[in-house]
Amino acid sequence: MSDNDIHRHPGDAPARTDHRSQIPAIDTAYHLDGGLSRAERSRPEPGPHQVLIRVRAASVNRRDLMLMDGTYPLPATPGIVPLSDGVGEVIALGSGVTGAGIGDRITASYFVHWVDGPQTLATAAEQYGANFDGFLATYALIEEDSIVHVPAHLTDAEAATLSCAGLVAWSALTTPAPLAPGARVLTVGSGAVALYAIQFAKMLGAEVISITSSQEKADRLRALGADAVIDRTVTTDWGDAVMEMTGTGAEHIIDAVGLPTLEQSVRAGAYNSTVTMIGAMTPAPGTTRPDNPFGSSYLSIRRIAVGSRTGFEAMNRAITEHRLRPVIDRIFDFDDAVEAYDYLRSGASFGKVVIAVD
Numbered sequence: 001m002s003d004n005d006i007h008r009h010p011g012d013a014p015a016r017t018d019h020r021s022q023i024p025a026i027d028t029a030y031h032l033d034g035g036l037s038r039a040e041r042s043r044p045e046p047g048p049h050q051v052l053i054r055v056r057a058a059s060v061n062r063r064d065l066m067l068m069d070g071t072y073p074l075p076a077t078p079g080i081v082p083l084s085d086g087v088g089e090v091i092a093l094g095s096g097v098t099g100a101g102i103g104d105r106i107t108a109s110y111f112v113h114w115v116d117g118p119q120t121l122a123t124a125a126e127q128y129g130a131n132f133d134g135f136l137a138t139y140a141l142i143e144e145d146s147i148v149h150v151p152a153h154l155t156d157a158e159a160a161t162l163s164c165a166g167l168v169a170w171s172a173l174t175t176p177a178p179l180a181p182g183a184r185v186l187t188v189g190s191g192a193v194a195l196y197a198i199q200f201a202k203m204l205g206a207e208v209i210s211i212t213s214s215q216e217k218a219d220r221l222r223a224l225g226a227d228a229v230i231d232r233t234v235t236t237d238w239g240d241a242v243m244e245m246t247g248t249g250a251e252h253i254i255d256a257v258g259l260p261t262l263e264q265s266v267r268a269g270a271y272n273s274t275v276t277m278i279g280a281m282t283p284a285p286g287t288t289r290p291d292n293p294f295g296s297s298y299l300s301i302r303r304i305a306v307g308s309r310t311g312f313e314a315m316n317r318a319i320t321e322h323r324l325r326p327v328i329d330r331i332f333d334f335d336d337a338v339e340a341y342d343y344l345r346s347g348a349s350f351g352k353v354v355i356a357v358d
Contacts, residue, residue: 059353328354
């Protein structure tokens with residue numbers, strides 16, 4: 001199956017055609033400069049090895065809140081157009097582009113020029129929505145190295161959620177080696193990354209135990225596919241509870257919370273397991289760091305940085321094959337982008353927060 005899957009099925013998002021001549025030459029974009037501001041500018045034009053897309057939808061991640069607050073490891077360029085995640089239709093091609101055509105529905109990989117292989121500091125330092133203009137605008141310029149065709153069965157809102165939360169969950173479960181069927185996965189948290197991790201783990205044939213903070217979320221995690229859920233507000237020593245429940249612990253722990261849960265995640269790990277810490281985490285004031293994070297466990301603790309374009313393409317092939325659909329909590333209008341940020345910050349969402357651009 002090609003990455004640019006053009007086959008359509010009942011209920012799929014409709015194919016788009018080239019409407020560039022009908023689209024105004026004025027671009028409306030939000031900018032990060034101590035907050036979100038909005039302004040009009042001339043529609044950008046693609047240079048060599050760039051494509052221009054008409055943005056259809058974008059989504060907000062925790063890293064976007066950190067960029068706004070100045071707590072993200074990579075500072076935002078003043079005035080940058082935010083958001084790493086979005087989807088749109090190609091309306092213009094720069095010279096030399098071979099990776100997409102007019103009318104293609106595409107997104108971009110999180111890191112602008114990380115195509116494959118080990119990540120370098122240089123590729124880590126180039127990110128959409130941080131120092132390359134992102135998707136919170138009516139038009140977006142995408143570098144050819146970043147072009148990723150999205151699964152045809154996904155709506156624009158669903159396809160706009162893949163680049164960050166989707167790919168980091170996929171990378172956690174498939175690198176450096178793919179998740180083996182029958183493995184036991186523990187997810188910590190109930191944000192978008194944890195939800196994707198549950199979906200992918202079940203898709204790959206794993207058993208899933210999830211840690212969350214309320215009975216309501218526990219019920220929704222079970223409905224999503226979690227085989228067992230532990231409410232950490234009731235069972236504070238949930239690492240020991242996972243070990244008692246399973247006898248041997250979990251082989252893969254996906255911890256999307258951070259230092260406050262690391263000790264319990266380690267306790268829940270099986271012999272020679274892997275704890276993957278997700279996100280650019282800033283410890284809350286007063287957070288105690290464990291003197292020995294490994295305790296008496298024999299396991300690996302790692303952090304990962306989303307994933308490469310090649311990994312993104314592999315994820316999309318799996319999503320297409322299994323007809324997986326992302327979990328969306330709420331879709332905001334473009335005019336309500338500030339409210340979308342505030343809603344994600346409130347912690348009330350269960351699933352992705354999306355902004356419809358058209």
